[in-house]
Amino acid sequence: MERDVLSVDDLSSEEVTRLLDLSQKVKAHPGDYGEALKGRSVALIFEKPSTRTRVSFELAVAATGGHAVTLSASELQLGRGETIEDTGRVLSRYVDAIVLRTFEQERLEVLARAASVPVINALSDFEHPCQCLADLLTVREVKGELAGRTLTFLGDGNNVAHSLLLGGAKTGMNIRVATPRGFEPIPLIVQRATEIASETRGSVLTTHDAREACAGADVLYTDVWASMGQESEASERALVFQAYQLDAEKVSLGRPDVTVLHCLPAHRGHEITAEVIDGPHSAVWDQAENRLHTQKALLLWLLGAA
Ligand code: CP
Numbered sequence: 608m609e610r611d612v613l614s615v616d617d618l619s620s621e622e623v624t625r626l627l628d629l630s631q632k633v634k635a636h637p638g639d640y641g642e643a644l645k646g647r648s649v650a651l652i653f654e655k656p657s658t659r660t661r662v663s664f665e666l667a668v669a670a671t672g673g674h675a676v677t678l679s680a681s682e683l684q685l686g687r688g689e690t691i692e693d694t695g696r697v698l699s700r701y702v703d704a705i706v707l708r709t710f711e712q713e714r715l716e717v718l719a720r721a722a723s724v725p726v727i728n729a730l731s732d733f734e735h736p737c738q739c740l741a742d743l744l745t746v747r748e749v750k751g752e753l754a755g756r757t758l759t760f761l762g763d764g765n766n767v768a769h770s771l772l773l774g775g776a777k778t779g780m781n782i783r784v785a786t787p788r789g790f791e792p793i794p795l796i797v798q799r800a801t802e803i804a805s806e807t808r809g810s811v812l813t814t815h816d817a818r819e820a821c822a823g824a825d826v827l828y829t830d831v832w833a834s835m836g837q838e839s840e841a842s843e844r845a846l847v848f849q850a851y852q853l854d855a856e857k858v859s860l861g862r863p864d865v866t867v868l869h870c871l872p873a874h875r876g877h878e879i880t881a882e883v884i885d886g887p888h889s890a891v892w893d894q895a896e897n898r899l900h901t902q903k904a905l906l907l908w909l910l911g912a913a
Contacts (some may be wrong), residue, residue, distance in 0.1 A: 609722075609723065609724055609725045609909075610725055610909055611719040611725055611726040611727070611746055612725070612726075612727050612728060612736055612905065612909070613712065613715045613716060613719060613726065613727075613728045613734070613736070613796060614712075614728065614733075614734050614736060614770075614837075614877055615734065615736045615739050615770045615773035615774045615777065616773050616776070616799060616803075617736075618680055618736075618778075619805055620668070620777040620778065620779075620803070620806075623740075623743070623774060623777050623778055624778065624907060625908075626740060626901065626904050626908060627743055627744050627747055627901075627904075628741070629904040629907065629908060629913055630740070630744050630897070630900045630901045630903070630904040631744070631747075631900075632746075632904075633900050633903045633904050633913075634897075634900040635765040635905075637670060640670075640786040640903065640907065640912075640913065641670065641672055642670065642671075642672040643671045643672060643832050643912040643913060644671040644672050644673030644906065644907070644910060644912055645672035645673070646671060646672075646673075647674070647703040647704075647778065647910055647912070648674045648675070648676065648701065648702040648703055649664070649673060649674070649675050649676070649702055649704045649705070649706060650669045650675075650676050650678065650698050650701070650702045650704070650705045650706065650859045650862060651664050651665065651675055651676065651677040651678065651706045651708075651729070652678050652680065652683070652685075652694075652705065652706065652707045652708070652709075653677070653678070653679050653680070653681075653706070653708045654679075654680040654685075654708060654709040654710065654728075655708050655709070655710070655730065655835045655836070656835065657708055657729070657730075658707060658871075658872070659895055659898050660726075660729050660730060660737065660814075660898065661677060661873060663713060663898040663899040664706055664854065664900060664902055665677060665898045666730065667792075667899055667902040667903040667906060668906065670903065671903055671907065673703075673790070673906075676702065682879065685878050686817070688841050691714055691717050691718045691721070692717060692718070692721035692864060693721075694709060694718070694719075695717075695718045695719075695721035695722035695726070695834060695886060696722070696723075697722050697724065698724075699722045699723040699724045702724060703724055703725075703910055704724050704726070704727065704906060704909060704910060705718065705724060705725070705726050705727070706726075706727045706729045707726065707728065707729060707732075708729040708730045709730075710731065710732050710836065711731065711744040712728075712731045712732065712733035712734065714731070715728050715731055725909040725910070727905065727906075727909070730766060731752065731766060732766055732834070732836070733766055733769060734766050734769050734770045734773075734838055735766045735769075735770045735870070736769055736774075736904055737768050737898065737901065737905065738770060738870050738898070739767075739770035739771055739773070739904075740774070740901035740902075740904075740905065741894055741895075741897035741898045741900075742771060742774070742828070742868060742894060742897075743757050743774055743775075743903045744872070744897045744900065744901050745866075745868060745890055745893055745894040746758065746780075746825075746826055746868075747836070748893065748897075749893075750825055750826075750866070753775075753778040753779060753780050754778060754779030754780065754807070754808070754809070755779065755780070755781070755808075756780050756781070756826065756875060757780070757781040757782075757783065757823065757824045757825050757826070758771065758775055758780055758781070758783070758824065758825065758826040758827075758828060759762075759783040759784075759785065759820045759826065759827050759828065759861075760782070760783070760784045760785070760828045760829070760830075761785050761786075761817055761820065761827065761829045761851045761852075761853055761857070761878075762785075762786065762788045762790075762822070762829045762830055762831075762848055762853075762878055763786060763790050763829070763830065763831075763832055763833075763834065763844075763848070764784055764790050764791045764792030764793070764813075764834055765792075765830060765834050766834065767830045767870050768786075768792045768830070769786050769792055769793070769796045771784075771828065772792060772796055772797065772800035772811060773796065773799065773800050773803065773810075774800070775804075775809060776800040776803035776804040776807060776809050776811060777798070777803055777807060777826075778807065778809070779804075779807040779808050779809040780809050781809055781810045781811075781812070782800065782804075782809065782810070782811050782812070783811075783812040783814065783820040783824070784797075784811075784812070784813045784820075785813075785814050785815065785816060785817040785819075785820035785821075785851060786813070786815065786851070787847045787848075787850070787851065788815055789817065789820065790847070790848075791813055792813065792885060797811060797813055803910065810827040817850055817851045817857065817859060818857070821857045821858075821860040821861055821897065822860050822861075823860075823861065823862060824860075824861040824862065825861070825862055825864075825865060825866065826861075826865065826866045826867075827853055827857060827858060827861055827865055827866070827867050827868070827888075828869065828870075829851070829852075829853040829869055829878045829879050830870050830878065831872065831873075831874060831877075831878055832844045832845060832848040832874075832877060832878050834911055845877060848877075848878065850892040850903065851878075852877070852878060852879065853867065853869075853878060853879040853880070853883055853884075854879075854880045854882075855880065855883060855886075857872055857883075858883055858886075858888055866886055866888060866889075866890050867879075867883055867884065867886070867888045867889045868890060868891060868894050869889075869891045869894075870894070871891060871894075871895055873891070874881050875899075897908065904906055
């Protein structure tokens with residue numbers, strides 16, 4: 608039975624750790640995996656724009672000897688009414704895995720049920736598990752270990768926050784999410800992350816107090832205030848989210864060696880200031896690079912090639 612990764616919660620704590628171990632090996636010795644996916648193909652479907660995810664997945668497949676086929680929904684018969692189920696059934700006859708960036712999480716679930724090959728969530732409105740794996744790898748590289756580290760996410764309780772809550776809990780981290788009222792992560796995710804954290808000695812805190820959330824943090828993380836599809840709300844959100852901007856004052860509240868992360872694309876002067884994202888605490892470019900290594904590891908693991 609093939610495995611799908613639609614949510615971070617599709618991976619056990621042990622699997623997250625093993626994937627991070629494999630990511631570190633793949634990053635250190637890329638040549639060892641140059642033919643690992645020889646003869647294998649991966650379909651990458653994008654129903655939303657992408658820079659990092661598209662390029663890093665395409666190169667992850669190529670660098671491991673496989674072949675990637677990238678498709679936008681408008682180029683597919685999907686755009687003319689073919690169902691996602693039929694698309695999944697047909698692609699399963701051609702490729703060894705399907706990567707989908709889309710809107711509703713349910714669309715990924717429907718695809719995964721119809722497809723007979725692994726399906727990977729390359730971002731939905733609900734979660735961004737591939738981003739989370741790269742985030743965890745980056746924190747591990749900078750801090751040495753994840754368990755016991757405190758990561759504070761500031762801003763919108765969005766897909767990235769959801770995956771961080773789950774991934775942080777699975778690795779024994781203390782995850783704090785500070786949002787304006789009305790923009791909290793969904794209670795189901797907070798509840799599940801809290802349940803996981805109780806088994807890993809991690810912790811979960813949601814708050815509206817950004818300064819309290821930043822106090823003593825090892826990692827400060829933010830994301831855009833208006834996600835893809837919410838562009839019309841951008842100016843209204845900018846007012847509501849101002850107190851959650853990741854600026855020098857918030858950085859000063861963290862530990863002296865605090866690491867700053869942002870999944871990108873960034874909007875300097877909005878969710879993060881230029882001096883912070885381009886400053887000495889920032890690890891965002893390593894974080895972006897790590898998308899490549901963690902996605903290689905994910906594909907190798909899902910396709911039984913490592
Ligand atoms: N962080 C991220 O997923 O970037 P893209 O939207 O460019 O893929």
